Amino acid sequence: MKNKFLLHLSLTKGLGAFGKQRLYQFAKRHQWWQFDSLEVRLLAQTTKPNDWNEWTSDRLQEIDSTHQYITIEDEDYPEVLRHVPTPPIVLFYKGNLQLLKREMLAIVGARGATNYGYHVLQELMPDLTKRGFVIVSGLAKGIDSFAHQFAISNQGKTIGVVGTGLDICYPKTSGNLQIEMSQHQLVLSEYPNGTRPAKFHFPMRNRIIAGLSTGVLVVEAKKRSGSLITAQQALDYGKDVFVVPGSILDGRSSGCHQLIQDGAICVEKTQDIFDSYDLWKKIH
Template sequence: MDKSWIKLSLVPQVGPQRFFDLIEYFGSAEEVFKTDRHELKNIGSLNDNLIEEIQKCRDIDIDVYINKVTSMGIKLITYNDNEYPNNLKNIHYPPPVLYLKGNVELLDGMNIAIVGSRNCSYYGSQIAYNFAARLAAAGFTIVSGMARGIDSMAHQGAISANGKTIAVVGSGLDIIYPRENKELYRTIAKSGALVSEFPLGTEPLKQNFPRRNRIISGLSVGVLVVEAGVRSGSLITAGFALEQGKDVFAIPGNINYESSMGTNNLIKEGAKLVTSVNDIIEEYELRIDLKEKIENQRVNNLSEGYKKILDYIDDKPISINSISNISGVSINELIAVLNKLVLLGYIKELPGKFYVKV
């Protein structure tokens, strides 16, 4: 972890583009702070206000700041660290520093973003929830922005299926926004990952969210837009996805509703029309290099008790009595577990209470 990178990222007005421009010009973040005011003025792109901010941050005790961050259970990852996600390495102006609470390994997994309107319809909220649950059960990690509406429903759907989810936020990780998502924030921190590029104390300002959106798409192999008007921020996420060479999927909506105009326009412009979860799953199962990765994540999403039962089931039909005898689990307990595995698409029930792996 390069402490000087963290310090430079704390300078107001130094976004990702200016950050990397400064690194390129000076050779290192440390050199930026060693340069005096007069020399900094010779750089045409630096105005007096920015030079003043750089001078102020020079005196920050970065160890105190880092200790504060880590004491909150937040991990700092700089661009040159081994843990920095490959999924973000090659996007346009990647975040120089990431703040993470949760499982860092999820950032380089088989991730699908689900985004859409904050003011969504009941139809949109149910589509987001159900698609997230089914995709999570199929082995994908669900990425979204923890905003009201579609984002929150996508996170909740993934959690309902014992799946994994990543929330990329537009504030510091010490600020929960919106406040009603406090419990969702805690759940994701325990079983998924919370991610931000913004320092502690950063308020959820309007200009932060387009920056946040490029990370949502960058972490994902594809982006599903569920419901969006023509000015929805989720269309910015779709735009970043296209720029990054990612897949864009869209749910068609009622042509009379403004809330569907954005998604319908995406379809007209070439986004893949999606009417079932299988439309997305099949897209990636056809890619041999990704199929094994999906399957590994799918099994890892299960709790140990469910994995144990799943291990006894293969492509040869086995009866519930045989599973009970082998596992030592009672029939009554098994019924609940097997029904859940069927619901999540891991196994199929045959006549006579026989089961096979799907």
Template structure:
């Protein structure tokens, strides 16, 4: 029998286990809340785990000292919220592949505000910085909390300008909250964790592996009302975020750029394919985000 007095702790335990994915973790949580006396083996069967998965799951579940991990997380200042918690982002709960749990540092209440994701390429032109300088004050002046991924380039500028203009920002990262990537954003990450909100679906100690970032992008898009793409080359990672937003029925906005500039190839193409073209922060707020 499993104890489910605290569903967040149960989901934390599951999130640290091997052999199951986020969907299976959520399914287990649903079953447990409806049938508190179900066994671990019954849960594994009910969510369709294969024999190899089961072996990994059972071994890792038994090896986890949950009380010690909770104590370690307290020392690190890391908290968490599960899919079943009232504080879990409403919009994120309804995406195709929601995370079963989010780790966070900072003000979790920011997730209840009007969130707009702002993304763009790591390599960008001066034009991107000028656009952000024009857009950011207008957006935060209308009470939008700006979400980005703390990557180099447009993400970093978005967070920095939001803080500079006394706004609030959310950073979603592709590693554990005790890690820092890129390293040059260490101070910025610490400021966001202390005064804003730092999020990840990955447990402490998780390194910033390449495949984590497309998964991170679905959270950036998923918690937001819409996604604004400032500047992006063809095949930029920020276009992944935009495409996820489109698939989830969210608004996607793109800032047009010079047609001869490689930095604007992705954003111009988004507009051709149906993204909303925006020319100013005022236009974005007054016509689309009221």
């Protein structure tokens, strides 16, 4: 009953992340998992129309039988993700769920990455994987894909978080990588199969990347960059933000330099990351 309610809630459109969280917290507090459409709207505190009633038992059963997923109430759900303001109610997955139990470092950056960004990751990744970090990123072009690929080529582990259904590869250039990771690594989404990419999915995807990881490393980011959203979310969640500086001449790292000026940790070598982790562990 509980998991069916949580699946139903995650699939319902028109409630928003905060509305779903309010409804989930009410249901958990009262251990009551049956609601009608009016109760859903009132408890979620929204006047928007929603499609709660359109998710019949048959439709929910079809999703249940064709998807692998964990809910926020499951033991396998990552503890660190429970503590973000609007954690995903359900995570659909393909691959090795045990990777969620490991220490995770997010790596994000420019889609239009340069050779500089490529070589930075090539230089840093052997030590990061040797240290045991699972590398988390968004399977986008550029830095994201480089991060996943270098983690794999260095015999490390990696997790991709996507803003579509797991049956859709976006961008298409990441298709082979996503398929490989679905089999041998881990790919996550809060959207069911068939969900096409939409602009608002990607900031939502980024909050999962930031929430899962104990820190976020930014490589090549302009001032108006989705990577800065992930970095800001990480800061809001109390995570460390690590930043690789770049050239001052082309503007490709202007967002990185802004983060460093705002107090992010400047990274020139992997030890800069490890020192911060070791200090954090001593304090805690």
